[in-house]
Amino acid sequence: MAALYDRVALIGLGLIAGSMSLAMREAGLAREVVGYARSGATRDTAREIGLVDRVTDSAADAVKGADLVVLAVPVGAMGEVAAEIAPHLAPGATVTDVGSVKQAVIEAVGPHLPEGVHFVPGHPLAGTEHSGPRAGFAALFRNRWWLLTPPEGTDPEAVARLAALIRAMGANVEEMDAPHHDLVLAVTSHTPHLIAYTMVGVADHLKRVTESEVIKYSAAGFRDFTRIAASDPTMWRDVFLQNKEAVLDILGRFTEELFVLQRAIRMGDGPHLHDYFTRTRAIRRGIIEAGQDTAAPDFGRSLPAAGADVAKKP
Amino acid sequence: MAALYDRVALIGLGLIAGSMSLAMREAGLAREVVGYARSGATRDTAREIGLVDRVTDSAADAVKGADLVVLAVPVGAMGEVAAEIAPHLAPGATVTDVGSVKQAVIEAVGPHLPEGVHFVPGHPLAGTEHSGPRAGFAALFRNRWWLLTPPEGTDPEAVARLAALIRAMGANVEEMDAPHHDLVLAVTSHTPHLIAYTMVGVADHLKRVTESEVIKYSAAGFRDFTRIAASDPTMWRDVFLQNKEAVLDILGRFTEELFVLQRAIRMGDGPHLHDYFTRTRAIRRGIIEAGQDTAAPDFGRSLPAAGADVAKKP
Secondary structure, eight states: OOOSEEEEEEESOSHHHHHHHHHHHHHTOEEEEEEEOSSHHHHHHHHHHTOSSEEOSSHHHHHTTOSEEEEOSOGGGHHHHHHHHGGGOOTTOEEEEOOSOSHHHHHHHGGGSOTTOEEEEEEEOOOOSOOSTTSOOGGGGTTOEEEEOOOTTOOHHHHHHHHHHHHHTTOEEEEOOHHHHHHHHIIIIIHHHHHHHHHHHHHHHOSSSOHHHHHHTGGGTHHHHHHHTTSOHHHHHHHHHHTHHHHHHHHHHHHHHHHHHHHHHHHTOHHHHHHHHHHHHHHHHHHHHTTSSOOSGGGGOOOOOTTSHHHHOO | OOOSEEEEEEESOSHHHHHHHHHHHHHTOEEEEEEEOSSHHHHHHHHHHTOSSEEOSSHHHHHTTOSEEEEOSOGGGHHHHHHHHGGGOOTTOEEEEOOSOSHHHHHHHGGGSOTTOEEEEEEEOOOOSOOSTTSOOGGGGTTOEEEEOOOTTOOHHHHHHHHHHHHHTTOEEEEOOHHHHHHHHIIIIIHHHHHHHHHHHHHHHOSSSOHHHHHHTGGGTHHHHHHHTTSOHHHHHHHHHHTHHHHHHHHHHHHHHHHHHHHHHHHTOHHHHHHHHHHHHHHHHHHHHTTSSOOSGGGGOOOOOTTSHHHHOO
């Protein structure tokens, strides 16, 4: 495929930026991919594994001459990074971001960008529980959604060109407004993460059940929660602080709902529980039919063979 | 391997009993596996796919001459089944069960069993979100834990023989007392399931976010919850009603913990959130090191190829 951008600058070199670089280079979507990360250790790793074509020692150097700049840092750091790069952006360049919250990022980044630079905020709904420059892989975005939330008046050509790049990396593109994005993500991502963190924290605190038992017997359901509760702490701290209103709204609904089920348990209301548990099955079927999860039992997990490591551990 | 039992009777022919039959027959662990299910449709399916050596039309017929009887029905149905089979049990037979709650099952089943029959309650920590006679597979128990909670005074030889059968199916055996079992499982299984059901219910109710968006954008975390919220509704209704005290205890702790995090979000307390999210990572590492989950990103899920079905759906 012909290159869609001449030079792409990645600010931040974690799971998302790394995967973008690998996907773009695999498909020849940019003539050059330049990268910068605040941490010297991350820059060294990126150089060592050849994650991008060129690693720079400042954000300013990375964006010079770039026609696409991708902000791939925790959402709480977006404003500061935007202020730093703004004077060095090429006229006509597009700036996008990959933050999990959109209103707060638009407010933090927008004011810094000069006239003639296009800002197209974005959010790839893709990722794993791993993080850092070694976590990326080119197939991360395949069949995943990538939401764009361009503010009114954004140049349609800048949006279309970015969308073409995203599709060429294998993702599906959808546009929506930023407040709606933040509410949808509060439901499908932010609140589930907070709840998973909480459940894992409860298990961690519980002294009557030792940690070794929590770990040994985790296959009965708990382990599913530990995957998303192993995600990057800085990224998630920022998500909750920056999408406060929507998360608190959904959390309130969650608590109400939980109390109704808790009361049904206390009162021995079997029919209520059975009805509730029957309705939730339909959503799982919908997700599998939409190609957003596997129908294989247990996510198709592969585990160590019988009698392997476990028996040997204390 | 030489057969460990002459005739094993399975009462209930769902995921667990079906998997036991397949595992026992694959390894030649019983001379005959007989099965019964209350539903005529389940019995027909079991006959059609040859799930057991022989399907009977009553529980009484199934247990006649069996030296091992496995109660594999929802925990709320255990007492009734025990009363039904009790007069037909062979002297010296062992009765076990596979229920997810142990104190309530011991209270419901124990009083019905005649002198000279050994009762060894058990719980395999294994399963998938699928249920019914077609859901079983021989490898289900490999490297999983199978907890036994024999009441004081249970014949040690009966326990040892059952443990040998379980190990021969690939599982690891541990003994503990029933109240401790019920607390451990409330943490590692029952409460996580209730929370997953609740989160999926919240998403289902939310009208501002349409169901189609919840499904489309589920890969951002939510879909992990939908797997365990797709489990068998009857089984789970009974678990919550029969392990009420322990589940309400853990739910109380969960809510407290959630409120502390919710307050940290409201007050903008970033350091608290970051600390919390850092500690929960360690538990995930422990689970992977103990061989109880895969280290592969995203559970090693395999999903449809790029641009496949999703784009075509409305």
